[in-house]
Amino acid sequence: MTIEPTSTxxxxxxxxxxxxxxxxxxxxIGEIEAVRNAWAASGRPFFLSEVVLVDDCARxxxxxxxxxxxxxxxxxxxxxLGRNSGQHAATAAGILYTSGDWVVTLxxxxxxxxxxxxxxxRTAAERSSDIVYANAQGRIHSAFRDFASRSYKxxxxxxxxxxxxxxxxxxxxxxxxxxxxxxxxCSYDTYFDVALSWFxxxxxxxxxxxxxxxxxxxxxxxxxxxxxxxxxxxxxxSNQLKVLRLGTGIGIAIVAASALLAAWVLLAxxxxxxxxxxxxxxxxxxxxxxxxxxxxxMLGIVLEYMSVLILRAHGRPLYFVIDRSxxxxxxxxxxxxxx
Amino acid sequence: MILASGRAHATxxxxxxxxxxxxxxxxxxxxxxxxxxxxxxxxxxxxxxPAAPFALQSAAIEHAVARQATNLDIAGQQSLFxxxxxxxxxxxxxxxxxxxxxxxxxxxxxxxxxxxxTRLPDSEHTFHLLSSAGxxxxxxxxxxxxTRPEPLRPYGRIKLEQEALTRDLPGRINTQIYRPTSVYGFxxxxxxxxxxxxxxxxxxxxxxxxxxxxxxxxxxxxxxxIARFIADAVVYRAPSATHLLASGKPTSVxxxxxxxxxxxxxxxxxxxxxxxxxxxxxxxEPGSLPPSLRATPLQIGIATTxxxxxxxxxxxAPSGG
Numbered sequence: 008m009t010i011e012p013t014s015t016x017x018x019x020x021x022x023x024x025x026x027x028x029x030x031x032x033x034x035x036i037g038e039i040e041a042v043r044n045a046w047a048a049s050g051r052p053f054f055l056s057e058v059v060l061v062d063d064c065a066r067x068x069x070x071x072x073x074x075x076x077x078x079x080x081x082x083x084x085x086x087x088l089g090r091n092s093g094q095h096a097a098t099a100a101g102i103l104y105t106s107g108d109w110v111v112t113l114x115x116x117x118x119x120x121x122x123x124x125x126x127x128x129r130t131a132a133e134r135s136s137d138i139v140y141a142n143a144q145g146r147i148h149s150a151f152r153d154f155a156s157r158s159y160k161x162x163x164x165x166x167x168x169x170x171x172x173x174x175x176x177x178x179x180x181x182x183x184x185x186x187x188x189x190x191x192x193c194s195y196d197t198y199f200d201v202a203l204s205w206f207x208x209x210x211x212x213x214x215x216x217x218x219x220x221x222x223x224x225x226x227x228x229x230x231x232x233x234x235x236x237x238x239x240x241x242x243x244x245s246n247q248l249k250v251l252r253l254g255t256g257i258g259i260a261i262v263a264a265s266a267l268l269a270a271w272v273l274l275a276x277x278x279x280x281x282x283x284x285x286x287x288x289x290x291x292x293x294x295x296x297x298x299x300x301x302x303x304x305m306l307g308i309v310l311e312y313m314s315v316l317i318l319r320a321h322g323r324p325l326y327f328v329i330d331r332s333x334x335x336x337x338x339x340x341x342x343x344x345x346x
Numbered sequence: 347m348i349l350a351s352g353r354a355h356a357t358x359x360x361x362x363x364x365x366x367x368x369x370x371x372x373x374x375x376x377x378x379x380x381x382x383x384x385x386x387x388x389x390x391x392x393x394x395x396p397a398a399p400f401a402l403q404s405a406a407i408e409h410a411v412a413r414q415a416t417n418l419d420i421a422g423q424q425s426l427f428x429x430x431x432x433x434x435x436x437x438x439x440x441x442x443x444x445x446x447x448x449x450x451x452x453x454x455x456x457x458x459x460x461x462x463x464t465r466l467p468d469s470e471h472t473f474h475l476l477s478s479a480g481x482x483x484x485x486x487x488x489x490x491x492x493t494r495p496e497p498l499r500p501y502g503r504i505k506l507e508q509e510a511l512t513r514d515l516p517g518r519i520n521t522q523i524y525r526p527t528s529v530y531g532f533x534x535x536x537x538x539x540x541x542x543x544x545x546x547x548x549x550x551x552x553x554x555x556x557x558x559x560x561x562x563x564x565x566x567x568x569x570x571x572i573a574r575f576i577a578d579a580v581v582y583r584a585p586s587a588t589h590l591l592a593s594g595k596p597t598s599v600x601x602x603x604x605x606x607x608x609x610x611x612x613x614x615x616x617x618x619x620x621x622x623x624x625x626x627x628x629x630x631e632p633g634s635l636p637p638s639l640r641a642t643p644l645q646i647g648i649a650t651t652x653x654x655x656x657x658x659x660x661x662x663a664p665s666g667g
Contacts, residue, residue: 018487056488081490081633084594106487106563106596106629184561184598191601322604328560 017333018056019124020107020183024097025060028115029067032060035113036076036083039121043082046125052340053128055082059104062087063097069115093234094177095199095241099190102181108333110186112179118217119178126213127180132337136211137185137329138203140171141178143217163242171210172242175200178217182207182329192322198241206327255307261300269293347433348376349407351414352383354581361426362414362469363580364407366455367433369536370529371476374573375432382577400454408458408465415466425469428580429459431508432476437537438484438624439557442500452508456515463519470583472520474576475512477505479525479590480564485626487563490634491590498626509588520586522579524572527592527630530647531569532654540599541566541648544606544614545655553615560600560618563627565592568647575639593641594632605645609652 021039025032036058043055060073060083070087077085086104088097098112109128113119119141127139163172181189181203189202204210272289275282283289348365361383365372415425435448456473463471481502482495497503512521530541538546540556547554558564572591607614619625635641642650 077633081631082488084632103597103601104595106627187563187598188561188600191598191604330561 017053017109017336018107019053019109019111019128020056020105021058021111021113021121021124022098022101022105023058023060023113023115024063024094024101025069025073025115026063026065026091026094026097027067027069028065029069029072031116032069032072032076035115035117035121036060036080038117040080042121042124052336053109055124056107057082057084057105059084059086059101061097061101063094064088064091066091093237095193095197096195098177098199099193102186102190105183105187108183110181110183112177112181114177123178123213123215124180126215127178128337129341130211130213131180131182132334132341134211135209135331135334137182137207137209137331138171139180139211139213140174140176141217142174142212142214143176143178144214159239159242169201169204171204172200174210174212175242182331185327185329188324188327192324194321196241197321198238201242202322205323207329252307252311255304255311258300258302258304258307262297262304263300265293265296265300268296347407348372349410349414350376350379350383354383356382356581359426360424361428361580362411363428363430364411364458365430365432367431367476367536368533369432369434370531370533370539370569371526371572371576372430372432373533373535374531374569375430375576378570378573378577379580382581400451404454404458408461411462412465415469425466426472426580426583427462427466427469428472428474429455429462430474430476430576430580431455432474434476436501436504438481438499438501440501442503445500445504448504449507452511456511459519460516463516470520471518472522472580472583473512473515474522474579475508475524476572477509477523477525478502479527479592479630480628481505482525483628485628487596487627487629488631489590489629490631491588492634520583522576522584522586523588524576525588525590526572527565527567527628529569529572530566530651532651532658533569534658539569539651540602541606541651542655544603544616545610545652546659548606548610548612548614549656549659551615553617555617555619556599557619557624558599559625560598560603562599562625563596563629564599565595565628565630566597566602566644566647567591567593568642568650570647570650571639571641575636578638589636589639590630590634591639592630592635593644594630594635595641595644596627596629597644601644602648605648606652609649 023032023035028035039055039058046053046055058080060076062070062073062085073085073087077083084104086101088100092100102110102112109131111124111127113121123141127141130136131139157173160173160175164170179200185203185206188206189199192205193199193202272283272293276289348368349363350365351360351362353360363379365376365379368376411427415427431452433448433451436444459471459473478501479489481499482497482505483489483493484498484502486493486496495502495506497506509523512523515521528540530539532542544554575589575591603614603616
């Protein structure tokens with residue numbers, strides 16, 4: 008079936024990073040094709056224009072399947088990375104090959120149903136969001152892993168002042184320009200969702216029940232513990248953390264306290280020279296407190312500078328302009344379509 | 347214009363090539379042909395001014411081509427004649443009336459190709475036209491070989507007109523029409539593309555004005571890749587065809603800026619128009635590209651272009667020792 012987008016239709020691109028998906032990709036593409044055909048048949052103002060399958064140096068027979076699918080469907084693009092770069096790098100690479108007004112990222116293993124893309128789009132249109140995450144309900148992996156993941160994200164929310172970190176999920180809908188801009192600036196160690204948050208604050212989420220088929224079948228996930236830890240490290244270091252500012256604050260407080268204490272010690276010594284019986288205690292105490300505070304303050308300033316430089320190296324922009332003018336078409340459509 | 351003649355290394359056949367236009371693609375093609383042919387190049391005048399004597403100029407070129415072909419005939423070898431049009435005066439913002447000169451010049455070159463086909467009936471003749479996918483498909487995404495051109499501006503309309511005129515050439519002239527997307531690279535003459543402009547302005551510490559917005563999507567294709575593809579068509583011959591030439595990778599202006607910044611190792615000063623005249627997106631379906639077009643990855647193409655700009659502006663690097 009050949010479907011051509013018109014120049015006015017809103018286009019949606021799908022990106023799927025693939026690492027060990029030989030059992031799932033064909034079925035996934037089948038589901039995406041069903042959604043694509045259903046959208047086109049029902050005359051919706053949006054169109055699923057392309058799917059980019061990114062072979063992240065897959066460890067199974069996925070690359071051949073990807074090539075076969077790309078040869079079969081003109082709307083499927085196969086992309087092969089030279090080495091295993093990780094899910095976020097593969098996602099960014101795939102996004103840079105899209106041209107859709109909106110970009111959706113899905114996992115390879117069918118845990119993200121393509122039929123729910125429309126719900127993400129509806130939320131984006133109704134709330135003028137630039138990013139909409141699937142907010143996973145229920146148990147996806149093991150109870151411990153789900154708990155650890157949620158707790159860590161909450162910690163990052165607090166540490167990094169990033170209220171949306173708790174929603175971070177690889178099933179996400181992004182405004183095309185935002186997704187491509189974030190992918191352009193992502194460097195080696197940047198956590199992709201953190202990069203997205205530099206470009207917009209309008210982030211929404213849709214609650215949905217997601218199940219990891221791979222985990223249900225094999226009790227193993229596509230991620231090893233080491234990979235999860237590396238993921239967690241990236242998330243931590245891509246953010247500008249409160250603790251750095253805390254260090255500077257503590258330094259300033261100690262310098263101020265030592266100045267006050269110094270004044271009191273000096274005054275006490277002048278008024279009553281025998282108040283401190285040990286010779287030299289006063290000057291030693293004053294010097295230690297002042298220098299300790301000063302060192303902490305300087306360290307805080309250095310860390311602050313470093314965090315600015317690191318964010319610059321990660322590619323954080325000063326500002327970003329977003330055009331949301333096409334949202335009215337989507338809003339109109341969803342208002343007519345009802346809940 | 348350049349008149350090149352010589353024997354191809356790969357096939358051993360003799361070529362006479364009239365190359366009109368020495369801009370971004372023309373100069374890359376000239377360089378590519380130099381590597382493929384044991385050739386002699388003549389630079390012949392082909393002026394563009396409103397009062398340019400097209401008839402006189404094309405007669406002089408025709409005479410030079412005939413002389414080359416006669417020399418080959420005397421040597422008992424059949425010549426292959428290629429006329430390549432990669433010239434043009436205007437860009438996206440050029441008004442319709444400004445294309446009048448180009449229309450006249452192109453007409454003169456087509457006449458010249460027709461006359462040569464009559465004068466040298468034993469030679470194989472091919473006319474190569476550099477059209478523009480950007481002009482023909484402006485504002486269209488997922489363009490494929492079957493997408494119908496719908497130009498929005500005079501620039502695209504004249505390209506479509508030139509394509510039709512080329513297809514109307516007599517049947518014995520083979521025609522090759524190329525539709526490149528946004529071509530980048532460096533040429534000392536002609537229009538400066540986005541990448542070369544950014545690299546040049548980075549060296550001069552100047553602001554680059556971009557007639558799009560940071561999110562405008564284009565398909566950037568390296569001039570050297572286009573030149574290689576055309577040179578293949580010149581050397582190996584192929585039936586008449588229209589080729590969509592692109593990298594197949596949609597790229598935002600912001601991504602280009604980031605790559606140039608990384609290569610130049612300095613911040614770029616860019617200014618985007620508030621009402622950009624050229625901000626419509628354009629992308630190409632990768633599956634519709636000719637398999638023999640081996641597109642250079644964007645980072646490598648940008649790095650190569652930036653290095654050429656640096657060499658041109660700062661001179662050759664001092665040798666060590």
